[in-house]
Amino acid sequence: MTHSLTPTDQAEPAVATDAQPGRPGPPARRAPSTGAWGGRLAELARGFGWAMLGTAAVVLLWQLASSHSTDVPAPLDGARTLIDLLSDPFYNNGPNDQGVGLHLGTSLQRVFTGFALASVVGVLAGMLIGASRRAWLAFNPVIQVLRPVSPLAWFPIWLAVFKDAPQASVFVIFITALWPTLINTAAGAAQIPQDHRNVARVFRFGRLAYMRHVLIPNALPSIITGLRLSMGIAWMVIVAVEMLSGNSGIGFFVWDSYNAGDLSSVVAAIVLIGLVGLILDAILVRLSRKVAIEEVQS
Amino acid sequence: MTVEIRALHKTFKRRGGPAQHVLRGVDLTVEEGEFVSFIGHSGCGKSTLLNMVGGLDRPDEGEIVVDGKPVTGPGPERAMVFQNYSLLPRLSLLANVREAVRAARPDWSRAKADEMVERYLTAVGLWEHRDKRPGQVSGGMAQRAAVARAFAVGPRTLLLDEPFGALDALTRSRLQQQLVELWGNESETEKVLMVTHGLEEAILLADRIVVMSNPPQPSVQTIIPVPIPRPRDRATISNHPEYAGIQEELAGLLLVDQTAVA
Numbered sequence: 001m002t003h004s005l006t007p008t009d010q011a012e013p014a015v016a017t018d019a020q021p022g023r024p025g026p027p028a029r030r031a032p033s034t035g036a037w038g039g040r041l042a043e044l045a046r047g048f049g050w051a052m053l054g055t056a057a058v059v060l061l062w063q064l065a066s067s068h069s070t071d072v073p074a075p076l077d078g079a080r081t082l083i084d085l086l087s088d089p090f091y092n093n094g095p096n097d098q099g100v101g102l103h104l105g106t107s108l109q110r111v112f113t114g115f116a117l118a119s120v121v122g123v124l125a126g127m128l129i130g131a132s133r134r135a136w137l138a139f140n141p142v143i144q145v146l147r148p149v150s151p152l153a154w155f156p157i158w159l160a161v162f163k164d165a166p167q168a169s170v171f172v173i174f175i176t177a178l179w180p181t182l183i184n185t186a187a188g189a190a191q192i193p194q195d196h197r198n199v200a201r202v203f204r205f206g207r208l209a210y211m212r213h214v215l216i217p218n219a220l221p222s223i224i225t226g227l228r229l230s231m232g233i234a235w236m237v238i239v240a241v242e243m244l245s246g247n248s249g250i251g252f253f254v255w256d257s258y259n260a261g262d263l264s265s266v267v268a269a270i271v272l273i274g275l276v277g278l279i280l281d282a283i284l285v286r287l288s289r290k291v292a293i294e295e296v297q298s
Numbered sequence: 299m300t301v302e303i304r305a306l307h308k309t310f311k312r313r314g315g316p317a318q319h320v321l322r323g324v325d326l327t328v329e330e331g332e333f334v335s336f337i338g339h340s341g342c343g344k345s346t347l348l349n350m351v352g353g354l355d356r357p358d359e360g361e362i363v364v365d366g367k368p369v370t371g372p373g374p375e376r377a378m379v380f381q382n383y384s385l386l387p388r389l390s391l392l393a394n395v396r397e398a399v400r401a402a403r404p405d406w407s408r409a410k411a412d413e414m415v416e417r418y419l420t421a422v423g424l425w426e427h428r429d430k431r432p433g434q435v436s437g438g439m440a441q442r443a444a445v446a447r448a449f450a451v452g453p454r455t456l457l458l459d460e461p462f463g464a465l466d467a468l469t470r471s472r473l474q475q476q477l478v479e480l481w482g483n484e485s486e487t488e489k490v491l492m493v494t495h496g497l498e499e500a501i502l503l504a505d506r507i508v509v510m511s512n513p514p515q516p517s518v519q520t521i522i523p524v525p526i527p528r529p530r531d532r533a534t535i536s537n538h539p540e541y542a543g544i545q546e547e548l549a550g551l552l553l554v555d556q557t558a559v560a
Binding site for chain 2: 195196198199201202203204205206209213214217
């Protein structure tokens with residue numbers, strides 16, 4: 001089951017800078033909006049209406065499916081459990097009985113730690129590999145071999161290293177978040193416009209000035225694309241790794257609920273995981289928009 | 299102090315294709331205080347020649363000696379102005395010039411560097427706009443910043459690759475004026491090598507015009523002196539008795555060559 005979590009949407013270096021992963025825009029509107037406030041509101045309302053309709057359709061299908069099975073919880077059961085879980089998300093009756101909010105918090109903490117580590121290592125190593133042809137030739141084969149491996153395969157290694165399951169899960173997230181950041185950073189750093197290189201050469205930019213004024217500004221959009229991919233995959237993988245590591249986290253909550261025969265809690269957790277993932281992505285989208293706007297202005 | 303170009307050959311080798319001669323046996327000496335224009339059709343190797351003087355490109359054969367030193371790589375003593383401005387987009391105009399000066403002249407004090415930055419940004423009329431980014435200003439202003447950047451590092455030789463090609467006629471003539479003033483009066487710059495497409499521009503600015511020939515023998519075809527005294531004025535220069543003759547000769551050379559290629 002876990003192998004299905006192999007990150008498949010890592011962008012290849014060649015296309016990475018243009019990649020806008022995971023968020024397809026809607027097909028073009030047939031008529032442009034009128035631009036007036038009323039027009040915009042109507043647009044929003046229309047969007048909301050369609051979203052409700054689509055959700056209702058999915059829920060209806062789910063209802064039909066669940067009505068043929070005694071095991072699959074119906075939408076209403078899921079919703080009831082969700083409300084129930086959210087009514088007291090932070091209760092703590094010892095390590096084996098905690099609120100879903102605490103589990104989510106634990107998972108977020110692990111994801112952030114692993115992600116932060118991976119960002120530092122990935123960006124630095126990516127810049128080195130992108131900027132130096134020799135480093136690229138030396139490390140690219142290793143990266144290409146390791147990249148398609150499910151980060152969960154690293155779990156036993158980290159467990160042996162740290163003798164601590166939670167810490168091992170943080171480092172699984174580190175591996176998860178490392179490759180997209182590293183590869184995209186390298187791609188960005190490798191695509192410095194010839195003009196900028198020429199300027200740096202003619203005016204004898206030192207290493208630091210080159211990094212500050214040429215390398216980092218040019219690589220920044222791809223770095224952020226990489227970070228966003230990394231965060232998305234990290235949030236997926238944390239659930240799986242916590243199913244393995246046990247004890248705490250939203251993945252553990254899901255697995256624990258299954259073991260207790262409480263599938264409506266699993267359903268509720270899926271909705272929660274999705275919403276948190278959406279928020280995480282939205283934060284990084286905002287960041288990339290900010291960079292993109294600066295890009296246009298400059 | 300001179301720029302000496304001796305027996306320069308350059309060939310681009312394309313994988314699977316025939317070797318393409320870009321320059322075959324170029325010999326040329328640019329004297330101290332001289333402004334030389336290079337003119338010729340696309341593909342005649344004039345930009346390649348300039349890049350090799352700048353040290354961005356290496357010749358296959360021959361050598362280039364600038365101020366007694368063989369060229370082995372790029373450097374601020376041969377500052378360049380590129381056709382597409384080549385400013386760093388995230389830095390303000392001021393920072394573009396300042397960072398180049400600081401990097402290129404570590405021997406200067408901060409005060410001296412800042413003074414040069416201010417002097418040349420002022421000279422090209424950009425001091426008030428110094429905090430704008432390249433994307434926020436017109437092409438003409440961007441190119442003026444690039445000219446200021448090149449002068450501000452105090453180069454003995456200035457290399458210009460079609461610097462005004464992308465600008466409208468009015469902006470171009472103003473910039474040509476500024477360029478000549480900077481070169482003539484205010485700077486330590488002695489020699490200017492400029493690649494251009496414009497006949498009028500070449501005559502207005504240059505002491506000598508190097509006409510390059512097309513493949514299969516891309517090299518120096520003719521060198522035409524421009525014995526029109528300075529200061530030259532673009533409005534009246536065409537009245538000079540030499541002007542029409544030079545223009546005709548240039549046009550003839552370029553036109554004949556074009557039909558030969560076509």
